[in-house]
Amino acid sequence: MSTGQKQNYISLVTTLLVSVPYFIFIFNKYQLEVLNISGELRFWSTAILLLIPIRIVSEIVMSIAGAVLQAIITGKEGKDLSDERDTLIELKSTRNAYFIFMFSFMAAILAVSQGHSVSVMFSILIISGFLSELFEIFSKIYYYKKGF
């Protein structure tokens, strides 16, 4: 298994370990707070903005931990070599993820146009962001295994 492939499994674990507890925390916090429309916008914007540095830091930490673990188990450093096939897999997986997010974005807009609150829109956006990320990782795993 190449370093690129291992990175997918690390990303999958990171996504599940960090994003899921964060979403549960955010949705629980939202239930406890009584907010007006501007308060709701502020709450969800902050929630999304906070998620970005959390994900970046957790990705970095998990990547380092993965590299250290690999060095301990195999006794040699993993080569961080990526080639044209890796780039193509990356592009195809990103395209697949965008398809999921595009439809979810439309669903979020549709929800608001049908009279649902902004919290419904943000919930759809957050969940679809999470799902599209998962879809991207699974696409990469699939392309690495099956080829294309």
Added chain:
Amino acid sequence: MIKRHITNTIRKLRFEHNEMTQEQLAEKAGVTRQTIVAIEKGNYSPSLELAFRIALVFNLSIEEVFSYEIEQKI
């Protein structure tokens, strides 16, 4: 139904070149071993540049390594 695919003789050529390993070929062509595995299995069609690099490793022309086949299926 017409099926088109690129075939190659990399496996045979590796064997003829002192049983070169996939890892060695990958290193010489500047790609990962997984890419060589995928090309050999026919799961991935390399770019023209990579096809030339692989052919150069064996000191052959590109046509001697890769060929384009059209299969007619009924």
